Amino acid sequence: MSQVFHEIEKKIITSLKDNPKQTMEKLEKSTNLSSDQIRRGVEWLKLKELANVVESTTSIFSLGKNGLEAFEKGLPERRLLNLLKDGPKTMQDLQKELGSIFGPAMGLARKNNWIETNEKISLKHSPIELPGEKTLKKIGNGKQPKNEIDVVDLSSLLTRPDFLIEDIQKSKEISLTNHAKSIELSESIGAIDVEAEVPQIFAARTHPLKDTIDEIREIFVTLGFSEIVGSMSQSSFWNFDALFTPQDHPARELQDTFYLDVVSAKKIGTPEQIKNVSASHKKNWRYLWDVNEARKMVLRTHTTCVTIKHLAETKPDEARVFSVGRVFRNEKVSYKHLVEFNQIEGVVVGKNATLRDLMGIQREFYKRIGITKIKFWPTFFPYTEPSLQTMVYNDRLGKWVELFGMGIFRPEVTKPLGINKPVLAWGGGIERIAMLKYGLDDVREFYNNNLNWLRSVNKCQ
Template sequence: EINAAISGARRNHWIQLTEGKMVATPLADAQSPEEIFLSRITDIGLDSTNLSVENKKVIENLKKRPEYLVMKEVKYPQISISEIGKTLLPMIEREKSKERKLTSQLITSGKWKEVEFSALDVEAPAPPVYPGRRHPLVDIIEEVKEIFVGLGFSEIDGPVVQSGFWNFDALFTPQDHPAREMQDTFYISGQRQQIPATGEQKRKVAEVHKKGWSTKWDIKEAESIVLRTHTTPVTLRHLAMIKPEVGRYFSVGRVFRNEKVSYKHLVEFHQVEGVATAPLASLRDLMGLQKEFYAKMGIKKVKFWPTFFPYTEPSLQSMVYNEKLEKWVELFGMGIFRPEVTEPLGIKNRVLAWGGGLERIAMFRFRLHDVRELYGNRLAWLRSVPRCQL
């Protein structure tokens, strides 16, 4: 290596040998041709097609040194206009002279009457545009409301904070029921509420509990304050207040459950509920209303299974067919309010009731496997959901 270095230094006239000694020349600080050439090579390389003879010799010298140069062959296409293209050049020039946009200046000055505009291809592909829009779940909520109104229902609303009386007791849910435990329901700690009901309603509800469940009924438990676990307290209080002979009502709102969050459960979600009352209301009417509701949501395959709910008898579970999953899935629960629910509140006619989570409908509509995706705020998914569902 020393001999090679000495040879290179002599070749570049950096040193000379005098009486057996190496002496630096005035050119000792000058760069070698190789150094000058290497400094010209950038990160993107150097085109070797137009190099001088001297630089080509430098390349040959550098190629002898290992790992100094990497030679790559790159092909560059040459594009030239065809004869047909040449005939179109005058047309292109004419198009360039035309206005492409109708601006406010052209309108206010009146020059739009004088200029010639270029033609627009309305079928040409355009870049996607993502304007501001409502959340897809809000679209589902509005659609559900429109369907209910179209079926002759009136919307009612109520507070999310309810007394234990209306959330549980008035619905004939025993005071020792597991659903009333703190691991299932959110309670407002240390707070109680004077029950918003008449003395007669409270007395009759207490009697029904004592007779039906053979347990002591504690008014303090009924005065506890909870975040509503369903929207039924809203519809039931409305019926108890106006006691209609015939009526159709629905409610949509947030409800709360003290549950572990999973792919199908949330702590807070939306519930839709409908009730209908009439002297001759029947279970067949209830199933007919459900089928009509699902049909308007675009769900064709529906069936009903018998089940149990504390405050309805008989009770049914609606099942709809998910074509993507290729299986039947549960949606709404339904039934006829038990006499233990309606009679203490002075409601004389049968009450058909049904309800369920709106997020489940959204999962069915948008073909989601995880309910949490509705609240993930993933822009890619939000942009992919069409405004109009076919």
């Protein structure tokens, strides 16, 4: 049965038969089609395995501000050598003639032994062509692709500021497959392929990461917890100081935290809370606590600031609350770290609450989400003591991986805020749980909008 082709496809095939390899731009001219029509037509032919598309990048160089000046007047070192052709000159005379380029010109001339310096500066040798001059002449006031420029000569200008401007251009070259070359378009005119497959339709649904967040939220609600919410921008007082993090702690530096520029909190807490937190820092960390440092606004680095602020305001005798939300860390993006991610945070307040209770809550949570191999390792966190790290076994990787951190809030955290009962606390990144759930090794996959992966996940559910 003959294939059915759209008129756009026919024009592209006909043009490529006459001229076997063309860019998208050349196809526009040879077919009189718009760029959007060419793009769609090529995609259709690719899906039918009738077109090959080869992508390439080309570097195009033009002269920058200093490069244009050198093209018109000569390189700094050339101008220096030209001045010395008339005879030795004093350094003051050369500085007056050359101005700001005197220093670079002298440096290169001395390095290459083109001049000698006594009472005056005199010329020893003047090269016929200096490194970079050939490139300046080649580019001139126009533009030149990198493959048409002497690479060695070009490299001598790349290190000079504002000499070259590089424009990286991407292009696609289209050609027909062997099968497409043998197609007779006249056979397809008016044909209707009644056996053609209907288009595949994918119904919209929620993202897998959103599903994981909703599942975690439902688990804690069924365990008797209430959800609380808070602002994503917080004062340093609640994000750090109230949690007994000293003001000189590395986590508070710009390398780890996003600060909001020219913004400070007018009210960070009650006078009593500020007084008590300040006293706790002075007594235990032994430094002069600065209220202005506490007023600095940040994008929250954890959701603990939401829960501790809630407890400080309500001072409950008993409580079971959790918070889910985005947090921000000024970290290098990698397969396991993001600058913005989702975190679950929870606390339990009770007169008789113990670390054993906290481990039991964690075991029950992991069991409900489908993780059964769990153990707890002692660790350190600034605002909990004792502190534990939850480790879960990843069968696919064949090793233990860390998930939630947990512990009991230190008295230095709770007492200054008027909380007089033990507080069990835990928290961790939701993306890490989702990676285990969906068998991913790279956390960035959740944000890549990879439709093939998203559809494969949907089919499995």
